[in-house]
Amino acid sequence: FDLDLAAVYVSDAQYNRNIYFDTTPQAVRLYQLYNHWVLKVLLYFFILVNLGLAVFEEPAVITTPIWATMGAELLCLLAFTIRLVHYAKVIPRDKFWKDPKNICIILTLIDMIIYGALKSANCHALRWSRVLRPLLLVNVTEGRQLRRAFRSIRNALPQIFYVFLLFMFSVLIFSLMALKLLGKRGLKTINGAPYFTNYLDIVFDLYVLVTTANSPDVMMPAYNASFIFAIFFILYILINTYIFMSVFLAVVYNNYKKYLKEEVRQLVRARRHKMARAFAVLQERQEGAEPVVIQERWNQLIRLVRPDISNSHRELLWSVCDDKNQGKVAFMQLADLLNIEVITLKSRPHPLQGLCPALYLSAPSRLLCRLVQHRAFVITYDLIILVNAVFIGLDEENQVIANSEWVFLSLYLLEILLKLYVFEPRGFFSKHNFWNWFDTIIVVSALVATVVNSAVKSAGVYSSRQILDIVFILRVLRLIRVVDSIQRFRAIINTLIRIGPAILTFGQLIIVVYYIFAMVGMELFKGKVKFYGDDSVDPAKAFCGNRLLEGTDFAKLNYCKNNFNNVVSSFILLVELTVVNQCSGFAAVTHVSARIFFVLFHIVVVIIIINIFVAFVLEAFFVEYSVDKSDLQTSLEKKIEELELSVAQWLEDNLVNAMETIDNDLSGGQSANGKPALMFKIASKSKKH
């Protein structure tokens, strides 16, 4: 049991979890169950179902009876409640009741009951608790990243608020000036409406100008009258768009950094505390000497915490810990040590060599291997990709072009087969060889899709547009591979891939905010703007089914599909609003509420969330640029070198396809020892927090 408890402590420290539990054997088992991956996947599944219900609920994309969506929601709530009860068993009782999850679930239940009652009485009912659903995504999951982002926003709010007040003050002052300067000149907008005569309209127009959505339009009537007024607008844009928006970024970024630092400090403290408790459980006191953890227990522990680590990797870790002969101090670093990603390179002989050594080691076979490993091979394929790009750009109706696709496909397939012949397959498809995976998946799916497409075509039933689309996308995606050949690009791409998971966190954040705004927007604006298909002859098509839009730019530019009539179009509209706040159309329909809605959306998404995102990307790149290895990484590397297990620099550059090469060159020395030739390499350049 001791070992179980210690393992829980260590893995908690490693993954920076923050749950405290009592330490009876039963509680430890419950806690381990709570953190089991099956339960977590199930939880995410129910959250997805719960969020996805919006597609089926009124206003629905796919209309479904109320009992079905209500039933599904009840099921989800039940799942969350079970998870919550489980959670209550694991953490101290007093902490449980402070948890906001309870409130979310109870409020949702109340809302469902009221809604059901009102609906059965045929009254107008409102599902207001749908706004709470994304909050479950934040609260029910142990999404630390997401919660950290939320906390960092909460901490930045007071400072953002004061800058925002100042910014609004500036907008108000400029609006007053615009009213006084331009209101009495009898200018007309392009639609013939009076220009800049109503103060609130001016404030709104100038606020929208900050988002650059109505950039030259709002200024044109004044500019046409005299170029002096252009200076007014240029000053406005300089101060409010450029300076204030930069100040917002500065405030958000500064808070983000400050908060991150504080959080990391707390995590390090918590981790140290947990590792100390784990050591207390495992230590063996030798007379006179310091308490230590013996190797056998240490091995058992690692096996429990990280069953995926190989024996030799474990031995390497032990030798690093043991080397210092410091007992507790070395043990305390274990969590950090486990966090350093070490790539174990096992140089196995190629399976073909085992099957048919005479053939595989023959002169032509060796020549082939050398050819494939040569730089010219890469360059040849880069050229083929470029030619392919030109062919894709040409018209595929042409028979020659259509047939050339088969040639290219077989060339790519040949490349993969050749590489598989030369390099050891398990090395080729190891976790860290992103581009090998990418290549193979794209080429194989392209092959499958092309074959299916030809089969459908030759069967003469119909030419499926969907399959053809997939074929096209796969063909174009293949071209991306060329990026990997250029060293300079690889560095940037690698940084982007590394920050990928964190961008997903921001994706969740954005989805939470979008979901809330979509729900509110659908309640407020559903049905206000209608979309008529291309073949519709309804006269209402000219004004999107709303007489108020008659003659507006919104209708003229055919923006009718930008509406809140279902959850999908709401999301797409919100994305458009994030990019450019083109809300003039909606504002025309439902005057005040739409304006408030759009300004609020701009404040929350563009000023806060997008700035957090930018701050995050900036920080990630700065960390990449100023990469320092931690002490621990250095000592681990030193150990690897001491044991002569390191990958030589010249090999490292070639790592992607290098497995078999290592085997060939070192086989004389190492294989004679009878041991498998193992090599280690530290994967990540920067420590993850």
Place this chain on the structure above:
Amino acid sequence: FDLDLAAVYVSDAQYNRNIYFDTTPQAVRLYQLYNHWVLKVLLYFFILVNLGLAVFEEPAVITTPIWATMGAELLCLLAFTIRLVHYAKVIPRDKFWKDPKNICIILTLIDMIIYGALKSANCHALRWSRVLRPLLLVNVTEGRQLRRAFRSIRNALPQIFYVFLLFMFSVLIFSLMALKLLGKRGLKTINGAPYFTNYLDIVFDLYVLVTTANSPDVMMPAYNASFIFAIFFILYILINTYIFMSVFLAVVYNNYKKYLKEEVRQLVRARRHKMARAFAVLQERQEGAEPVVIQERWNQLIRLVRPDISNSHRELLWSVCDDKNQGKVAFMQLADLLNIEVITLKSRPHPLQGLCPALYLSAPSRLLCRLVQHRAFVITYDLIILVNAVFIGLDEENQVIANSEWVFLSLYLLEILLKLYVFEPRGFFSKHNFWNWFDTIIVVSALVATVVNSAVKSAGVYSSRQILDIVFILRVLRLIRVVDSIQRFRAIINTLIRIGPAILTFGQLIIVVYYIFAMVGMELFKGKVKFYGDDSVDPAKAFCGNRLLEGTDFAKLNYCKNNFNNVVSSFILLVELTVVNQCSGFAAVTHVSARIFFVLFHIVVVIIIINIFVAFVLEAFFVEYSVDKSDLQTSLEKKIEELELSVAQWLEDNLVNAMETIDNDLSGGQSANGKPALMFKIASKSKKH
């Protein structure tokens, strides 16, 4: 002479100048003349004239004969040449010939000769050297900030280039995908043109989408066909607009920081070198002891370097230097010490007290002083400002409202007079009391403008719109004062004011870039788009005088004034392009060249210059947030405190109007001593680099 030489070294070190000269007395005098402010102002004047010539040259805002502009330009070139010859006398000869100024001037002369010859022969001539003019602004002046910005851009270019390549690769790939997915569906744009069928058009459209200029429009036809295509565009915007633009910012910012650090390091080294040379000139060797600078010479030196420093301030500086008894080490810090801005607060009695002490010190007068200094006085005036804001917003045609203006004006005037009565005038109008200056200037000019306006009105000649405009602007500007009353706002505003000068540097940078693009743009596109006044009945008005624009959005939205027909409208158009790259109209007129021009402009201005600007604002705010006092500042402050000359904290908060307060409260203790009560305060929170 020694003193002169030392003074040159010290002031060079203080202002971070980088010119080396030989050290004969004559050279020193020449060098001092070279740095004289009159010559510098003259130089700036000629640069302004030279740049301003664009207003008078073809295509001109104000048409002027060629001989006039050519003559003015020759005069400017002459001035630059004289400056250059002066410069050549000051710096070593070999450095002189490497200077790019020579080339600019010679090229301009050649261009003028060719142009004159061609014009007199009635051939088509091109003034290509006008592009070189703004480079003189960079090169002729000793604008270190501007040159630093340029160097920092140059250093960042290689990295930006690789990210840009990757970005363009991504745009090309997406365009290819768009062509394949959307080109064959027979979709139509809003104007009935085929949608996404030409690859180069797609690339251009998608590039413009990155600038968000054509945000929902370019996507609507595809989105109307199916919402699946919206995902394609959302993905595109996420990757190219959000991620890549953030990466650009990261790269620019990172380089900017790196370069700044390196530059500061070099400057510190150069400064140390110069101070050592100054010390070598001034030192007096005493037997056995270290060489020192005696106080008398030190005083003479400071008087030469900074004649504006008061005697007592100089004594304070000497006591800081002397305190350490370290001779050379202390002297080496002199330049830094002079850079710390110390506000000398002289508490003089109010002039009225001198004139009529009985009245000024009487009970009612003292009561008045207390009232004005009370917090309630500030709040009362804030309320008056708010009421005034409402009155400004109302219609000024109303007689009551028009008369109320006089009431408000007299109230503001009364406030200033009261403050002048209570506070010592020289303290009230000291250099650091920004808001007092602001108030007084605004109120007095508003008074003058209003009086002039009424005079013109009552004379019944005509109601001059210009004067009324100025009156309105001044009225609204008065409202800004309210910001100063709120502590939180003051901090932000102060940072903004502090980074003001550096924003001006970026203003110069922008003007250099705009000027070059405006000159090229005018040559390429002048007369392509014509603006017709409001009252014009020319049928060409509907398509801006260019048949190619018939029926385009550009003509429909009445953008005709956005053209390159003279330098003023070119500049305004370029500002519009910076905000939102609305170039579709121009692209329609002159297909390829306009597109290349606009994409180039976007790369240079938005991707590079604006990002440098953002990086700069970010850095300035971070420095404000993490302000550390330098050692030297601390020791100066300690000295001020030791000598009991510091301003108490509670007074510091009130500093703006505090001068007389100090005098009242401390007069008992200090004035009895017979000495004038002097106080010091360190002005800037952060050291300037």
